[in-house]
Amino acid sequence: MISDFISDSLRTTALGAAMKGAGLAVRFLPIPQPTILVGPGASGRLGQTIAGFGHKKILIVTDSIISKLGLLDELTSALTAGGAEFVVFDAITPDAPIPLIEEGIDFYTAHDCDAIVAFGGGSSMDASKAIAAAVSNPGKSLRDLAGYFKGLSTPVKIYAVPTTAGTGSEVTVAAVISDPERQAKLVIVDTRLVPKMAALDPCLMTGLPPHITAATGIDALTHAIESFIGKWANPYTDDMALSAVGLIFDNLRVAYSDGKNLAAREKMALAATYAGLAFTRANVGYVHAIAHQFGGRYHTPHGLANAIMLPLVLRYSLPAVTDRLALLAVRAKLGKESEGEDALAQKFLDAVVQLNRDLAIPTFLAALKKADIPQLAEAACREAHTGYPVPRYMTQAQCEDLIRQVLPPQTELEVAPRKAATARKPAVATRKPAPRAKKPA
């Protein structure tokens, strides 16, 4: 017991120091920032602009829903009017798996392209980034490229048009893709993956269904919060994160219930980009570490996985970040500074829970299986402890406890048969009694 405690606390101290050092390095790492066009018609303006850049042929990477909805029209009309050649690869699926991205690489090569427009949600944008990295580094597989700066050559130029207000991938250094063989997500990180230009066009987002608006909006909120409470936060990332949190509390409910509200859609698009600018420098934390495991194993939509874990991880982190949560509460207009940090931080936690409720986000993960929890927690802790500057470390056992809290209700009954027995008879018998150990003869 004591040795467990000692090793955990030692590990915590060592990891804390290592992360602080890495944070200092990140602070001085120049991360490029795209030129950002904002407002109705921005995707057409992006098309007009890049048509003049002299590309031989541009590959537009998107998904079939987006192309069927006609969301590409303004961009493609502008490219045609500007005399630019382009081809469309619209086969991307959520959390694009490696074989699909390989098809995109072949398509790019077959059409002899020299630039990419990443058009869609995070899945299309990240698939585009992965294609860009792979075509410039033909000797490396996508698995080889996973990790930090694994490609020697600079990826081909990417321009981004997000159609969800969530991931912030239009400004980030990361591409998240799925490895179906390992049931895991892979992350390719390279500052040269940041798109050169991005268009935030609210008109493209008015048809986004409410449940996707909700999940992606909470993804953006999670980026803002995790970057703000993490140990790599700096004055620039703080500004971005605070702005994002303010905009999200003011606009997400409106965008959810009145999807055609252009003003709310535009503010949410800005919020997602601000949150992206924050977390691509200050990184994320346990919410993402756990959400990535849910995504890899159960294909849970990324935003939904974050939304389910966010209140629990915040409650766990509270003792280390009361002052920071209090600042977020003030920015979200939940109270005044004079109320004191404890009260404000609690208000912020309550407001996150209420926001989830208003957006019909469940409090549990329907697909979660009790037997998977140790593996999920182990992978989440490995991810967090090797890359994320979390404000309060947790052991694997603590992580398992958190994940257990989002088991679906039926499983909860199975987990606690005695509690169920008092609630209703007959008890749900889910486990056979353990076989008795044989007495030594």
Ligand SMILES: NC(=O)c1ccc[n+]([C@@H]2O[C@H](COP(=O)([O-])OP(=O)(O)OC[C@H]3O[C@@H](n4cnc5c(N)ncnc54)[C@H](O)[C@@H]3O)[C@@H](O)[C@H]2O)c1
């Ligand atoms: N690179 C990063 O920095 C970063 C950050 C966070 C998340 N991600 C990754 O991004 C992915 C999730 O992206 P996402 O949440 O944007 O979802 P998504 O791209 O998977 O899209 C979700 C669904 O919404 C639909 N959709 C998108 N835009 C639409 C629109 N305007 N109208 C109607 N339907 C539309 C898509 O067709 C899809 O079915 C995950 O793989 C996640 O890991 C990346």
Ligand SMILES: [Fe+2]
């Ligand atoms: Fe995210």
